[in-house]
Amino acid sequence: MFGAGLLKGLAETARNFVGSYHDPARLPTVEYPERRLASPENARVFPFLVYDGADPERGLRCVACKICEKECPPQCIYIVLERDERGKPQKHPRVFDLDVSVCMSCQICVEVCPFDAIRMDTAFEWSTPDRFGGLLLHKTDLAKPNRYYHQIHPTEAAETDARLAAEQAKAEAKAQAQAKPKAPPSQPAATPASATP
Amino acid sequence: MAQTLDQLLVLAQQRLVALWPAPWQPWVAAFLGAAAIVATFGGLFALTTWLERKGLARIQNRLGPNRVGPYGLLQPIADGLKMLTKEDIVPRAADQWIHFLAPILKVVPVLLAYSVIPFGRHLVALDLEAGLLFFFAVGSATEIAVFMAGWGSRNKYSLLGAMRAIAQLISYEVPLVLSAVSVVLLAGTLSLPAIVDSQAGHGWAGLANWHVFTPWGLAGFVLFMIAATAKTSRSPFDLPEGESEIIAGHMVEYSGFKYALFYLGEYLSLFAISGVGITLFLGGWRAPVAWLDWVPSYLWFGIKLLGCIAVFIWLRGTMPRLRADQLMNFAWKFMLPMSLVTLVAAAVWHATATWTFAGAGLWRWVLGAALLLLPYRALSRGLTQRGRFGPRRYRFAD
Amino acid sequence: MDPAAIIAALLALGGAVAAVSLRNLIHCALCLVLTFFSVAALFLGLGAEFVSFAQVMVYVGAIAILIVFASLMTRDPGTDPARAHEPRAIRPWPLGLGIAGAVTGVLLACVGSSRLLPDVATPATAPSVRELGQELMTRYVVALEVVGLLLTAAMIGAVVLAVREPRRPDQEVGR
Numbered sequence: 001m002f003g004a005g006l007l008k009g010l011a012e013t014a015r016n017f018v019g020s021y022h023d024p025a026r027l028p029t030v031e032y033p034e035r036r037l038a039s040p041e042n043a044r045v046f047p048f049l050v051y052d053g054a055d056p057e058r059g060l061r062c063v064a065c066k067i068c069e070k071e072c073p074p075q076c077i078y079i080v081l082e083r084d085e086r087g088k089p090q091k092h093p094r095v096f097d098l099d100v101s102v103c104m105s106c107q108i109c110v111e112v113c114p115f116d117a118i119r120m121d122t123a124f125e126w127s128t129p130d131r132f133g134g135l136l137l138h139k140t141d142l143a144k145p146n147r148y149y150h151q152i153h154p155t156e157a158a159e160t161d162a163r164l165a166a167e168q169a170k171a172e173a174k175a176q177a178q179a180k181p182k183a184p185p186s187q188p189a190a191t192p193a194s195a196t197p
Numbered sequence: 198m199a200q201t202l203d204q205l206l207v208l209a210q211q212r213l214v215a216l217w218p219a220p221w222q223p224w225v226a227a228f229l230g231a232a233a234i235v236a237t238f239g240g241l242f243a244l245t246t247w248l249e250r251k252g253l254a255r256i257q258n259r260l261g262p263n264r265v266g267p268y269g270l271l272q273p274i275a276d277g278l279k280m281l282t283k284e285d286i287v288p289r290a291a292d293q294w295i296h297f298l299a300p301i302l303k304v305v306p307v308l309l310a311y312s313v314i315p316f317g318r319h320l321v322a323l324d325l326e327a328g329l330l331f332f333f334a335v336g337s338a339t340e341i342a343v344f345m346a347g348w349g350s351r352n353k354y355s356l357l358g359a360m361r362a363i364a365q366l367i368s369y370e371v372p373l374v375l376s377a378v379s380v381v382l383l384a385g386t387l388s389l390p391a392i393v394d395s396q397a398g399h400g401w402a403g404l405a406n407w408h409v410f411t412p413w414g415l416a417g418f419v420l421f422m423i424a425a426t427a428k429t430s431r432s433p434f435d436l437p438e439g440e441s442e443i444i445a446g447h448m449v450e451y452s453g454f455k456y457a458l459f460y461l462g463e464y465l466s467l468f469a470i471s472g473v474g475i476t477l478f479l480g481g482w483r484a485p486v487a488w489l490d491w492v493p494s495y496l497w498f499g500i501k502l503l504g505c506i507a508v509f510i511w512l513r514g515t516m517p518r519l520r521a522d523q524l525m526n527f528a529w530k531f532m533l534p535m536s537l538v539t540l541v542a543a544a545v546w547h548a549t550a551t552w553t554f555a556g557a558g559l560w561r562w563v564l565g566a567a568l569l570l571l572p573y574r575a576l577s578r579g580l581t582q583r584g585r586f587g588p589r590r591y592r593f594a595d
Numbered sequence: 596m597d598p599a600a601i602i603a604a605l606l607a608l609g610g611a612v613a614a615v616s617l618r619n620l621i622h623c624a625l626c627l628v629l630t631f632f633s634v635a636a637l638f639l640g641l642g643a644e645f646v647s648f649a650q651v652m653v654y655v656g657a658i659a660i661l662i663v664f665a666s667l668m669t670r671d672p673g674t675d676p677a678r679a680h681e682p683r684a685i686r687p688w689p690l691g692l693g694i695a696g697a698v699t700g701v702l703l704a705c706v707g708s709s710r711l712l713p714d715v716a717t718p719a720t721a722p723s724v725r726e727l728g729q730e731l732m733t734r735y736v737v738a739l740e741v742v743g744l745l746l747t748a749a750m751i752g753a754v755v756l757a758v759r760e761p762r763r764p765d766q767e768v769g770r
Contacts, residue, residue, distance in 0.1 A: 002577025013256045013515040020255045327644045334648040337656025
């Protein structure tokens with residue numbers, strides 16, 4: 001009968017309309033600012049810097065090698081190397097700025113970092129009334145503890161920690177092997193010991 | 198008490214008018230009527246935009262606006278402020294005067310149309326003898342407004358949209374008027390309050406003598422409402438704005454308050470045409486059963502109007518947009534013949550009113566239903582079997 | 596005289612003059628719409644409700660739209676403001692004046708020879724819609740039916756002229 005399909009469609013929408021009031025399965029909306037879903041583990045937004053231990057300044061894994069600065073396609077990273085009073089490089093960034101209004105979340109910086117110092121964050125609420133200063137993140141904004149990294153990406157962080165521990169153990173073993181025929185070890189391994197939370 | 202409540206608005210108007218010196222009184226009365234109509238239906242417009250967004254959201258399993266005020270009730274105010282503060286852009290090549298006049302000409306006739314609708318007992322601004330004709334006459338003025346908007350913008354999409362819109366409006370005006378004519382045939386008058394009076398009294402099982410409770414009346418009401426949907430260019434007949442095809446049709450070059458006026462005009466014409474549909478077929482301001490007569494008449498009108506609006510929202514949430522050729526086929530090959538058949542059925546109903554033998558009422562029903570159902574079957578078969586609603590072949594693109 | 600009637604008359608005249616004198620065809624059509632509305636207002640002032648509303652419905656709702664559609668569909672230099680001042684093949688003024696004179700003459704002759712004229716001068720009350728309908732369906736039923744037949748014939752003619760759809764897809768190939 002002509003018109004039966006229309007009635008069928010009307011019945012379907014009426015079911016939706018009534019159902020959305022009493023059937024929670026029909027209303028998948030999560031009212032965001034009050035209630036929020038946990039970010040999926042593989043979510044990524046903008047990079048952050050991982051630090052070990054308690055001090056965000058001294059614990060930074062970053063050694064200011066500037067590989068990420070050079071590789072960054074939109075060139076949103078700006079690094080200045082720390083030098084002591086005699087001009088000797090300190091393997092530590094004095095300035096590490098990241099412009100999130102430019103960043104395109106490509107994760108290339110993470111992939112090229114040889115020190116596992118930069119990782120992708122899941123924080124996405126960057127709205128600010130100041131679109132120039134407010135979106136330019138400095139070293140203090142970027143530095144987040146390894147504990148936080150474990151919170152947002154547990155699998156990836158555990159892998160990283162395991163690898164770092166293995167590398168350190170290898171380096172120590174090598175150092176010991178070298179130290180035996182010669183003098184006692186003069187300096188410890190370059191990378192600080194990773195602290196598992 | 199119930200009667201005072203029923204006539205509350207009429208009495209209030211009389212009181213207010215009596216405060217003025219005698220020579221001013223007709224003007225004050227007219228102004229009060231106009232102000233009441235503009236305020237009521239302007240408010241209803243705001244409420245309906247909210248209701249529509251909420252209703253559509255629920256149909257699509259969403260929540261709808263719920264941020265501005267409790268349950269998002271202040272959303273229309275926020276929308277209005279946004280519209281008012283937007284920049285009013287007039288294209289450089291546009292025909293300035295026509296571009297400026299079009300939105301005004303869209304709204305003013307619709308407001309005029311309200312003057313003949315009886316909103317309650319004795320609650321009508323103008324009891325014209327040819328009220329129904331007045332309604333359709335001012336309704337036809339909106340076509341000029343649509344054309345002016347489309348042509349004055351000097352934009353291809355506007356012009357195409359305006360041509361589509363006018364073609365649709367004049368095509369669906371024919372079944373709209375024809376389905377109303379069957380009521381005029383039975384009521385024997387063009388005055389809308391008199392048409393309401395013709396539906397007075399109660400018939401079988403205490404049900405009111407509304408025209409919609411007759412076979413021809415039901416068919417006429419459905420046809421009228423379909424034509425009204427097309428006439429107010431609401432989904433599924435929203436081809437004139439068709440945002441995915443011709444971006445917004447004749448409104449594409451309008452912004453800010455002028456666009457809001459078009460929007461307002463569309464909704465106001467929706468209410469007006471629903472009001473006329475209620476008056477013609479749903480007994481106007483009359484209660485459906487006798488024991489509910491104590492509810493004030495304007496409340497009955499309001500309830501019926503809100504019901505009509507709910508159906509329009511429901512339809513909008515359900516139907517996809519028609520194609521232009523489907524639109525025209527539906528108008529001329531289904532709506533027009535069906536409204537003519539309805540007219541014949543109404544005439545037969547009128548002629549058989551003198552039947553007095555036993556079971557006459559039942560036989561009238563059977564005859565009327567048969568008169569409508571057989572052509573419906575035949576017409577729908579013709580529409581569907583000959584591939585009228587099938588995929589379209591493009592003559593020059595194949 | 597009623598000021599409203601004077602305003603309506605002035606608007607009707609102004610619209611008519613503008614409709615024949617403006618260069619832009621669409622502006623002419625819209626001025627014609629203004630004239631139609633003003634004439635409807637004049638009818639309303641004279642107490643002829645039905646005629647007034649029928650005037651709006653038929654002339655504004657149908658005739659004006661027809662004019663507008665025709666001017667949209669045709670490629671006339673008149674709709675193009677850039678080419679509005681080009682010389683035309685026919686001289687419009689004598690032709691227009693001739694047609695206007697002929698129409699006025701016919702109308703005046705009709706009104707002058709009408710038998711209804713003395714009756715119209717003394718109407719007791721304005722005829723109601725019901726009376727109008729009764730008259731149309733009894734006394735003038737032949738005229739009404741003839742007009743209806745004429746319009747139907749015109750419509751069928753228009754459809755025959757307009758339909759150029761190929762009947763079957765295989766006939767289309769050679770085109």
